[in-house]
Amino acid sequence: MAADSGDAAIFPEHAVSLAHRFLTPSLFERLSRLKTDTGFTLEQAIRSGRENPDSHIGIYAGDAQTYALFKEIFDPVIRTYHQITGPIRHIPRLEPLDLPDLDPHNQLIVSTRIRVARNLSGHAFSPNITTQNRQIVARQVQQALDALPESLQGHFHAMDALTLDQIQNQAFQGTAFLPGDRFQASAGINRNFPVSRGVFTSHDRTFRVWINEEDHLRIICLEKTGNLSKVFNRMVSALAHIREPIDFASDPRLGYLTACPTNIGTAMRAGVHIRLPHLENHPNRLKRLASTYGLQIRGTLGEKTAVTESVFDISNRFRLGTGETQLIQTLHTGIAAIIEAETRLA
Numbered sequence: 001m002a003a004d005s006g007d008a009a010i011f012p013e014h015a016v017s018l019a020h021r022f023l024t025p026s027l028f029e030r031l032s033r034l035k036t037d038t039g040f041t042l043e044q045a046i047r048s049g050r051e052n053p054d055s056h057i058g059i060y061a062g063d064a065q066t067y068a069l070f071k072e073i074f075d076p077v078i079r080t081y082h083q084i085t086g087p088i089r090h091i092p093r094l095e096p097l098d099l100p101d102l103d104p105h106n107q108l109i110v111s112t113r114i115r116v117a118r119n120l121s122g123h124a125f126s127p128n129i130t131t132q133n134r135q136i137v138a139r140q141v142q143q144a145l146d147a148l149p150e151s152l153q154g155h156f157h158a159m160d161a162l163t164l165d166q167i168q169n170q171a172f173q174g175t176a177f178l179p180g181d182r183f184q185a186s187a188g189i190n191r192n193f194p195v196s197r198g199v200f201t202s203h204d205r206t207f208r209v210w211i212n213e214e215d216h217l218r219i220i221c222l223e224k225t226g227n228l229s230k231v232f233n234r235m236v237s238a239l240a241h242i243r244e245p246i247d248f249a250s251d252p253r254l255g256y257l258t259a260c261p262t263n264i265g266t267a268m269r270a271g272v273h274i275r276l277p278h279l280e281n282h283p284n285r286l287k288r289l290a291s292t293y294g295l296q297i298r299g300t301l302g303e304k305t306a307v308t309e310s311v312f313d314i315s316n317r318f319r320l321g322t323g324e325t326q327l328i329q330t331l332h333t334g335i336a337a338i339i340e341a342e343t344r345l346a
């Protein structure tokens with residue numbers, strides 16, 4: 001750690017984030033003079049980490065240029081989070097897979113879900129987007145979704161006129177999403193919620209797109225089985241169609257660029273909701289297994305939530321430096337090992 005890191009004047013003394021760890025006073029001083037073309041500053045980037053000292057990352061990007069202009073703080077955060085020791089290198093590999101169902105009798109896996117984040121190039125990201133640009137993004141995405149092939153077609157649910165109660169009800173059915181948490185609120189992501197926000201849901205409900213949540217697009221494929229390759233193959237096909245009319249923000253080194261630096265690279269989180277009543281009593285064993293396969297264990301409702309009824313959300317922790325297909329293969333091997341450990345304890 002650098003001798004001048006951890007300055008209480010930048011972050012509260014008890015802050016634990018990577019941004020706090022790497023932002024030395026001299027770097028802060030130098031980068032504070034800069035502004036991206038959409039007017040995004042370092043102060044905005046770290047606002048969430050400052051206001052929420054329990055942040056793990058503590059920094060967001062306001063546009064694609066943020067990653068280049070503030071490289072000196074983003075690169076060490078990215079390296080540490082994604083555990084990259086050599087040069088940072090995005091490896092895209094989106095090829096369909098044929099893997100056995102992880103839970104053919106539906107005993108432990110409640111559902112399988114893969115989400116991919118994308119942002120449109122030429123527009124600021126959610127922490128810095130204007131109301132007008134948010135509306136342009138929503139229109140462009142809707143046009144792209146209108147052109148999807150029949151198997152992916154569905155209905156777009158605009159959230160603009162909904163009350164919070166209605167949003168809560170619809171979120172339960174998967175046709176809306178809730179405002180972001182306090183970390184996202186501090187980052188400016190919840191501004192004007194729910195204006196220009198919406199959810200596209202395919203008729204068979206296995207394919208969804210969230211528009212203007214933390215990223216311009218969150219493309220989601222899901223089903224209530226353990227059939228990981230079926231869900232992944234649907235994602236491969238959906239992405240091929242959506243990217244035709246849209247230019248996504250990306251970088252040869254960092255991959256797809258997102259509001260939160262934990263999501264760059266493949267921008268893919270693939271995982272299962274899995275019931276583990278026995279491993280729940282052996283948290284260290286579960287943590288060790290997750291760490292062996294580069295997996296992250298989260299609460300039942302995702303990031304920073306509790307585990308209820310022994311249902312864990314287990315997904316790939318790293319998104320950068322490994323291709324999508326490889327990430328799915330490793331997830332498959334890791335979940336199979338977790339199922340074996342759970343079954344042995346039963």
Ligand code: CIR
Binds near residue numbers: 048059
């Ligand atoms: C934080 O810094 O803890 C929040 N901004 C959330 C980071 C989100 N993702 C993560 O750790 N995978």
